[in-house]
Amino acid sequence: MATTYTVEEEPLRRFIEANVPGHSQAEVSVTRHPGGHSCETWSTVVNGEKWILRRPPRGGVQKGASNMSREYRVMTALGDTPVPVPRTIALCEDPDVIGAPFFLMEEVDGVVLRHEFLPDFEGTAERRRALGESLVDTLSAMHAVDWKQVGLEKHGRPATFLERNLDLMKKHWEAVRQRPIEAIERVGAYLESHIPPATEHPTIVHGDYKLDNVMWKRDELATMNAVLDWEVSTIADPLVDLGWLRGFWYDAGSQRGDLTLGPSLEASGGFLSRNEIVERYAEKTGRDTTLLPWFEAFGMWKIAIIMEASYARFLVGKSDDQMFATLDQIVPALGGAAVHALEEAGIF
Numbered sequence: 001m002a003t004t005y006t007v008e009e010e011p012l013r014r015f016i017e018a019n020v021p022g023h024s025q026a027e028v029s030v031t032r033h034p035g036g037h038s039c040e041t042w043s044t045v046v047n048g049e050k051w052i053l054r055r056p057p058r059g060g061v062q063k064g065a066s067n068m069s070r071e072y073r074v075m076t077a078l079g080d081t082p083v084p085v086p087r088t089i090a091l092c093e094d095p096d097v098i099g100a101p102f103f104l105m106e107e108v109d110g111v112v113l114r115h116e117f118l119p120d121f122e123g124t125a126e127r128r129r130a131l132g133e134s135l136v137d138t139l140s141a142m143h144a145v146d147w148k149q150v151g152l153e154k155h156g157r158p159a160t161f162l163e164r165n166l167d168l169m170k171k172h173w174e175a176v177r178q179r180p181i182e183a184i185e186r187v188g189a190y191l192e193s194h195i196p197p198a199t200e201h202p203t204i205v206h207g208d209y210k211l212d213n214v215m216w217k218r219d220e221l222a223t224m225n226a227v228l229d230w231e232v233s234t235i236a237d238p239l240v241d242l243g244w245l246r247g248f249w250y251d252a253g254s255q256r257g258d259l260t261l262g263p264s265l266e267a268s269g270g271f272l273s274r275n276e277i278v279e280r281y282a283e284k285t286g287r288d289t290t291l292l293p294w295f296e297a298f299g300m301w302k303i304a305i306i307m308e309a310s311y312a313r314f315l316v317g318k319s320d321d322q323m324f325a326t327l328d329q330i331v332p333a334l335g336g337a338a339v340h341a342l343e344e345a346g347i348f
Helices: 009-019 068-080 125-144 158-176 182-193 239-248 263-268 274-285 292-315 322-344
Strands: 028-032 040-046 049-055 088-092 102-106 203-205 214-216 224-227 234-236
Touching: 009 028, 009 088, 049 068, 068 088, 068 102, 125 203, 125 214, 125 224, 125 239, 125 274, 158 182, 158 234, 158 292, 182 292, 182 322, 239 274, 239 292, 239 322, 292 322
Parallel strands: none
Antiparallel strands: 028 040, 040 049, 049 102, 088 102, 203 234, 214 224
């Protein structure tokens, strides 16, 4: 049976009083936020202000994942760019304060679409089309940011990112897998033997860019007011993000995509198609997307392994996220999505 976790308010209060200007005397309350699966997310009220606390998941996590310093650094750097991000407040790298490193950011009010539209944010045909266009346009804007100019020179090593990531994920799979999954083995072998050359124009890469990791303004058609969950961001080939986005997207009649777009969203139709996403991105950025099938398969293969690690933590009671109980079926489906991405391109 999974344990229910908490964040101790008293040491958090002392940290805030010592490190956040204007809060030398703080009243603090913390409750679990319903969003956020990769990292623990906590709603935090400090002297009446609504903040969000982010900390890594309990138990062992993949090297380089759930990095609070990385997430805080990139959101701080993007604060004055066209990419919408929550305002960062404070970073704590000392695990002794609440039991793990964490950071605080403002709570942004808005709509996150995961399973269905909301009564006050209806899925009209006009809105569905506009949401897809805005998602692509924000990704294009993110990839246009001069990462050196905003102080992210040390945020990644783009020249060897793909090789290092493949090797890391292969080792991670060996460490966390709970059962044999032929699709993951097959795709991994293909990816390793067909690594694309390093891009000459690396960009900021979010690493988990998809519909349910962004937030929309409630009272506008399709205005994004926050890109969330930056803990695996880096500097790399921008096709990493585009392949991830296309891999999680839903096309009518497809067997994948419902992991992000829930049944109510799917049935409504009217979104951009997967290919329209790629076409709009190429038009906005001028980038060559010929090698995108490799990156899409890479994204689906990678998330399958990451989710197997979450499933392993859940099985031994190191996570209280009940969504992880469904990963016995979702992980093989993600492996199948990686195979499908290559089949669709005529590779498999």
